[in-house]
Amino acid sequence: MLLIDSWYTEFRAKLQAIACHLGYTVQEAEDIVHQFFLDLLQKDIPGVIQNPEAWLVTAFKRRLIDLHRSQQRKGHYREIESFHLPSAQEIIEKLETDTALINHIAAAYKKLPARFRRVIYMKYYQGHSTEKIVALTGLTHQTVYNNLSKGIQHLRQHLKKDTVLERLVNFMLCLLP
Known part of the structure; x- marks a missing residue:
């Protein structure tokens, strides 16, 4: 239950x-x-x-x-359209074309302290693992983890202030046919 x-x-x-x-x-x-x-x-x-x-x-x-x-x-006919939930690929493609949203996120990213930007860039843009970031930067695992965590937390705070998350949710709802 x-x-x-x-x-x-x-x-x-x-x-x-x-x-x-x-x-x-x-x-x-x-x-x-x-x-x-x-x-x-x-x-x-x-x-x-x-x-x-x-x-x-x-x-x-x-x-x-x-x-x-x-x-x-019973005679109560209701037309049901074919229902399509967008795939992850479709969502990513539509998000990549929303330039206003991309610019807003980029502006929030640029407001981050350099240490947060560095590890976020290496992790999510270059695709490095935490171990690879440790090897490249000389930072400890805990420092890399903390910088990633706090950087993402700061991004969320900046985006909440600017209601970008609300726009993102509305954008995602528009994807439903």
């Missing part, structure tokens, strides 16, 4: 978004998601689920298909 509660908390909004995308109203989507999780509480769930998000999305889509078929039989 605790497992399903945590899934409900974590994935409820995503499942509602899927239902809304397929033409259901917000209230209908909320009702369908609630019923979906209530039904899960009554069923035996497989012991080990490696990827609960994928499992839930697949099960939920099947539920929506079953619901559509039953409504179709």
Whole structure:
């Protein structure tokens, strides 16, 4: 039961978004998601689920298909478009073309202290492992880890102040067809 509660908390909004995308109203989507999780509480769930998000999305889509078929039989026809979640590659390609977002992130990156910029550049732009960064810079593992961690933390703070994260989320939502 605790497992399903945590899934409900974590994935409820995503499942509602899927239902809304397929033409259901917000209230209908909320009702369908609630019923979906209530039904899960009554069923035996497989012991080990490696990827609960994928499992839930697949099960939920099947539920929506079953619901559509039953409504179709009753004469309540609702057109369901083919649903496409963008792949990681599609998301990356669209993000790479958003020049305003890239410029904003670059400006936040330039505000970082040099020690943070250096290790972030080596790790994420040059693709070096932590061990390789240690070998190239002479810093300790802990220093490299701390600089990466604090650098990313500073980037998040700068981006939150400028509401870039909000723009990024809105951009990601626009990717859904």
